Amino acid sequence: MTRPLELIVVEDHDLVREELVDFLMRPSVSVRGADDGEVLEALLRQRHADILIVDLNLPGEDGLSICRRMRHAFPEMGLVMLTARVLPMDKAVGYQHGADIYLTKPANVDELEAAVANLARRIRRRVANGLQLDVPRQQLTLPSGATVGLTLLESRLLYELALAPERKLSTGLLVQRLDPHREVPRMADNLPVTISRLRQKLASEPAGAEIIKAVRGVGYQLTVSVTVRA
Template identity: 40%
Template sequence: MSKTKSTASLILVEDNETLSQELEHYLTEEGFDVRCADGGQALNEALLERPADILILDLNMAGEDGLSIAQRIRKSMPAVGILMLTARVMSSDKLAGYESGADVYMTKPARPAELCAAIRNLLKRLAPQLMRTKWVLDTKQLNIRFQQTTTIALTSVEADLLRALALGSGSVEVEAIQTVLQDQNTDSAKFKLRLEVLISRLRVKLSPYTDEVNPIKSVRGRGYQLCLDLEIQ
């Protein structure tokens, strides 16, 4: 096996702990930066920590299944690679996988060497990929770019908030945002006031460059919804 270090970051979304550990060990030995998640919520948390180049998705998982995860992630992170690794072998399953946003669909059991080759091939295809969205959130440089011509500076809290909203499926509840911003020690009433200030500040920054009157909409009784086509880097 190759021990050459790769800069590629992978997240393996698999709820079979034994298989997850085996694949993590093999892919790490091959030089990839591998993180594991046992479902959609764990994947969200991993992506909030830092982005990934490729997601390896199982389909049959408790809670949110792989197809739903792929659809959601493809919308918020169109540049990420999605490789589905599943026991579903029917042609209709493969079609559903590709329609949900998969770049590669592989069936179990897959030989580790074949999986590794598929990952490397996908990385080659992703490398020259052009930006496909108007808005790009750069979590390292702490800015958001519009059509590659306008760059808007963000605070780290604003960047974390935008990422949480982008990764959410529909509206994001206030309690979930409070967890992402690691502000659980503030009572809920005070946090809601703080969040309203943050949302208002982001609206002021983003509104001049969007057709949306409110790029971040309030959803009564639930939380907030991002109304931008946003890619996360």
């Protein structure tokens, strides 16, 4: 993604909202402000947002309800709750309503900036590389909405890499997981062929040929995040 990160601050206190908007604005970050849910919806109709920073005590619809709606409507959106509610129970409710991050007021602006930057990295990976693996159906859904049929071995290969630390496995461990009972002869020899065929199926994607890369002296690594439905 080369477009600016899109933030919306939902805060009914005018001075606080304006200060947060000014503080978070960067050449690579676009920040808009809304004082309630209706204004937020109007802004979203104009342009989508990657991350919302939402106060909970708002006029009309409260922040919890807004976050719950946004989480259902835009599951890829980042949600930061910024509120004066400090009890552990309040935090638990916030996360139950879809918050990615729960921060309490008065806000430490450096902590807020770091939290937004960390969340942005996760959101951008998810949005840019929105691959969804349906293991039972042996099917991969691309960001465009197109689907690619997979063989059982291709599906299992993606599954193992998607769930591995750093999405990376040694060749030996990958072969072992794909063929734990050594029922398929020469699995190690067949593995590069399987990966080559899988790359061909994903060739229409911008990074199709590099979605699975060989790591010299190690094995293979999945270079994009994949949401798995097992």
